[in-house]
Amino acid sequence: MKKKQLRLTVNGEYHELYISPKKLLVDILRDELGLTGTKRGCSTGSCGACTVLLDGMAVKSCSVLAIQAEGAEITTVEGLADGARLTPLQRSFLDHGAFQCGFCTSGMLMSATAFLEENPAPEDIKEGIQGNICRCTGYNSIIRAIKAVAESKYKEEGR
């Protein structure tokens, strides 16, 4: 299949790539750009481990063709922290032990980041991460971590 040009911005960096049009966004991020923080747990859009932000919206990157991201701004887990400065949500995940094996964590952080941007109502947190499977934690520590941020218990670090 003929390769096509793809232009996109990932974590603030502009890229021009030539890719097979059947490639999925998750594979481009991982294989072409080396951003392996984004995981793949099922390839059928059911587990949420591949969740990234596409123009600010949480999407499952295994269900998006890379060429659909033409011109888009993507944020992956690698784009959350500013150098060593973690986001409030990341710090809250640490404090609440909101991860164990860590394989779902990137996707979980991205879904939660989008949730907090759009609708930080604590009673809606469970729905906000319903599309993300975590087999380790039983979710409640994750819910507590997100809630603490939603309730503004974590401030941005010295920006």
Place this chain on the structure above:
Amino acid sequence: MKKHPYSVINTPVHNIDGIAKITGRAKYTFDVTLPRMLHGKILRSPYPHAEIIRIDTSQAKRLKGVKAVLTGKDTLGKKQGIWRRFRELCDEEILARDRVRYIGEPVATVAAVDEDTAEEALDLIEVEYKPLPAVYEPLEAIKEGAPQLHEQAERNINVTRHIEWGDVDEGFQKADYVREDWFRCSSQAHVCMETHCAVADYTPEGKLTVYTSSQSHYYIKVLLAEILGLRENDVRVISRYTGGGFGSKFELDSAQFCSSLLSMKLCQPVKIVLTREEEFTATKRRTPMFYYVRSGVKKDGTFLAKEARVFTEGGAYTAMGATALYLTGFFQSFPYVWPSYRYDGYRVYTNTAPTSAMRGFGAPQATFCAETQIDLVANDLGIDPIEIRRKNAMYPGYEVPGQATIQSCGLDQCLDKIDQWIKSRGKLPPHRGIGIAAYGFMSGGIFNWFDTPYAFSSAVIQINIDGKVDLFIGSQDMGQGSNTTMAMICAEELGVKIEDIRLHMGDTENCPVDLGAWGSRETLMQGNAVKMAASEAKHQILQFASAKLTPNIVYDLDIKEGWIHLIARPERGLSYYDVVKEAIRGKDGQPIIARGHYTPHRKGMISPAYSFGVQAVEADVDPDTGKITLKNCVTAHDCGQVINPLGVEGQLEGAIAMAAGYGFTEDLPMDEGKILNPNLVDYMLLRATEMPETKVMEVETYEPEGPFGAKEAGEGLTNPTAGALGNAVFHAAGISIKNLPITPEKVLNALKEKKKK
């Protein structure tokens, strides 16, 4: 009890791998890419039972981009298994040569330039099978004349187990009340978020390096070496981050074996990542069990005699299923005093995917049956569920005849706490019930069917000039947090800060042997080895400090938070960092090195120590739809001294999600050996919205065998939930479902039956 003045233990420490995990930098096997790396795929049997007549790989080999196509004929033809002391139980070839016994069994493997090409090549492999009669249910497979899977196993009996103590027949004669029930415990998939995967890299020097997602790099190394005909230490297994295990990742798997075989053929790295569908259909799973349980008790609820018989669906191979057969039998009696008990277990081969270890290791099935029956007994006799359990609860110092000695045991206090919580709930709304279940679990098995000649756990410490402590451990962190636990134990014992520890794990090349993260081993066994090494290192440092401080010989020295001091006069002391510098000079420039190890001796048949607990589940049962909604799940839990409170809480909540799933949503239905729901839409594990409120109440005890008094906290927590949930349904709706999972359909049928009566 006296509070120990710990500075690290029982403080909420951040997971030491946490920042790597939340920034996406933690590199899992799934993320490993090596130069010249190829991608592998595995062709699997579509038949539950068939002879392989012929495999033609010629077309597949001609496909552009394909580098190798291998079949069972390209292996040494060895059978492997984890029960190495019993050769007949090492029954799995991994790449079948002449016969397949389950749908999903590997028959060929391909390496190609990319995954798509390898996938395409699979379609070009021609396999001619001669289908054989198959059998899927253990109760069918054990019958005379059923199709036989393995030559050595008549009537498909793979392993049997007998446990007995006391006079069971006399006990039943004396009983005022006898009750018998039949139960069916279903299967369950582990569903690790990182599917089984491996990157194998064989080089012309004859050395094989395998990156893999694993619970025991040591086991994988030994098993790979054996089946590939390599020297044990020419195989290096690297397993730094593992994306979940739950019992599925300490046996040799098809990704590890096939990638290694291909890499040895090609001298190029080969990566194999199982798809989610393969993960469901072709990796091992929880053992389905058919249980008969009979209990004899006195009018006042005192337990007298128990008899249990189980037939387990073994699937096509032994795997760790033989261990599950033993443990389910032992834990069927737990955590109670049964003056007499008799257990007979039969593990039966069937033409289904092999069943093996999964979190709880046979105990969740046993606990479901036992706890369901106890509530039925209590109900029949008009005794409160808490009281009947309290009357028969194990206690410190109790000996299970011929099996185990219970040292620490906080079961009674756990019952108190749950009792108080239930009372605090007051009158419940209609269609709601609270069910309880008591449980316990081992802190690592004392058995060695693997036949390792090494200590069960070892640790090495090297202290460098800046005081930084290199801690080398063999245990595997698959998410349960053992890395943090070991760093905490080391820091506490040595008297330094957790930041002073640099942990080395997950690599057979520079880590000492540990049998791995299964059977709730690590906190007690690896923890003891770490504590011993740290204690030895501290001893060396204190010798130098003593020479400097010149205390009266009757005084003892200790280190706390980097301050070496006289215990009697803490203000008189020296900085740890200064003493280390001088000690290394004094040792002719040698860093301080210390070793520790642990192997249980004379600790009974099962484990050196046991956790205990009681869980209450509060649930609604909708009488119109049969739908169960979890409201609360409260657990009183004795894991000895808590090492990491954040870790224990996480283990507990995670176990609830997994065990509640086992109780009412998760199942692997099959049609003629084919799993019908091999995806995350049809396989229903709990999502965030279905989680109940959870609360954990720690009951602190001190376990003399554990490091700082600690014992297991994680696996045992999977045991009670299905039983407690079943009992909640019983108390909410007056129906007892003895067939897992407790689906709306079963609830509705039982409600209909109840109406008829």
